[in-house]
Amino acid sequence: MKNGVGVPQNIVLFGGTSEIGQSIVSSLVQPGVSHVSLVCRDVDAGSAFAESLGDRFDDLSVGVVRFDAADHAAMGSIVDEVCDEGRDIDVAVIAQGVLAEGVDYFSHPEKVHEVMAVNATATISLLYALAERMRRQGYGRIVLLSSVAGVRVRKGNSVYGASKAAVDSLAIALDHELAGTGVSILVVRPGFVVSKMTAGMKKAPFSTTPDAVAKIVVGSVNASKTVVYAPSVLQYVFGVFRLLPQAVWRRLPLG
């Protein structure tokens, strides 16, 4: 149960080894949080973070649950698993995703499926599984890590961009559908985030860090917002980008 000063009691992170996801959870953890579940592919990699979190407060327990981020059919049972012992999910952070930067989809069209399976199909299934659970709870907040790449898809990482566009627009529609249930979704659209996911890539303008994204999420999680950008200036940048005629967009030196 969340409390009256905006602290969620139980937090679940899907994509438990995601740097941005971990930063968000670290910032959300404060007195009043009693349980954090990390759902990740690599349990060993998640455990180190689990230990460091658990050390911060005496009353805080942290669990690690294994999942396959591409297995859309398993999302319902994963949600059930993190709710064992009758625990509600107060805040769920969805940070799973693959970037697959630089993949030549012309030569390897089979790779499309890998990206879409995790970023779109499985994530959308997870959104529905969480929404159903939270609707029964009568409240809940889902934080979905989207990307500005999905706001206007560009060449170069078009599959990634299209996967984010799919999950981003679905989440906004689902949030609408959940009106009156006490459940809502916060779609977070970071720009270029300097992290291990983007190691070795050329920094884009308005690049940000996992901690800066976390700060924006913490500031919005208790507000009645549906979409936030990180950094927030990207809201205006992409407000322009999304309206540009394709002829102009094609001429922009973006990637």
Next chain:
Amino acid sequence: MPKQRLSGWGRTAWTVSETVHPSTEADLRSVLGDATDRGVIARGLGRSYGAAAQNAGGQVLMMAGSPVGSGFALDESTGVLTAPAGMSLDDILKHSVPRGWFVPVTPGTRFVTIGGAIGSDIHGKNHHLDGSFGQHVLSLRLMLASGEVVSLSPTDRPLWFWATVGGMGLTGVVLDATIQMLRIETSRVRVETERLPDFDSVVAAMSTDGDDDTYRYSVSWVDLVATGKSMGRGVLTRGDHAKASEVDGKDILAYDPKVRLAAPGWAPNQLLNKLSIKAFNELWYRKAPAKRHVGIESIPAFFHPLDGVRKWNSLYGTQGFIQYQFIVPLSEVEVMRKVIETFAGQGVASFLAVLKRMGPQNSAPMSFPTEGWTLTLDMAAGIRGLPELLSRVDSMVLDAGGRHYLAKDSHVSPVAVRRGYARFRDWQDVRHEMDPTMVWNSDLARRLGLLNKGD
């Protein structure tokens, strides 16, 4: 059934429940028969500040004004009152005051129901002498989760009676109660007001060594903004129902409570900020007479000043506010000083902070009051760093053997209840006996794990 977004009076932690307006016992039984694993809770007028009377994903029995239970009856010769659980103190007072009877205990608002008064075991300015509401309940009828109706009193199934008093609605739904009212000669209160320059003088004036026990009602407003030498300064108001000889006029039992103002529903979130609250506190202190002053006040002015402003809780804007009330034993007055210093030092401004010395605890394991000092303050829920600050104060309170009032609570941890309420596990055992299938549940119960045994 309609779904409804509910919160407590503090307007934080909103959740969605199915709300039911029962008008017969059969309605209640049908809800209980359909209960899901999210459970059921009764709600009165929603004056608990936190999440005590809401039940996310489950069902909420809207009892305020419900005709369920026996009819209203006041024996004018003995002052024995029987009222349905959904009846408010406001309705009772309108009937009883002109007939010379007052409720034995009233909190700072008359807009609470009988059921809520029992479930929270409310207290008032007379706790040091008269105890809490439950001590004046002669008997009550409770519907259990099974649908069975039982009569409970301090002599008839006393364990179940005292588990229900202060039991936050988690033992059953009260249908009606019989209460011993207090005889009054007039509808006025003789009030002595006195300004006290610092914390020490407030404590000295209210301590057992002084003359505090000669006043039926006693409470001190405390300035939680003042620091340094004025830290903890206050305005002490004490009094009793005025005698017929003290009041002029013909109709000495006239009672006409009015709601004079309505707070705007759209107050900006920063209206009650540090500056405006500081100004208010200064004004409130200065407004009180510097020397002890005796006056005659009306019942609403003395007991329920905030009821004069409808929906005053929306003054904090959309962020809502929390009320923090704790108690520490009489011997731990230094901890109380440290807590006040901590709040004042952090600049966490409080609009309404009151200090009171409470009398002995009653037989209810979950009843809040116990011999000691209680402080009540409110603050905007959105203040930065509030969770850390409150958690620090929680530890100070619990380390001193104190505890928190569940009817006000909106943030303490499950551990705080287990440390603060020595007989919590006894209460859980009795509660379990009364509701073995765990039908009763609330957001408060869920957050504090009140139903979870063995942890």
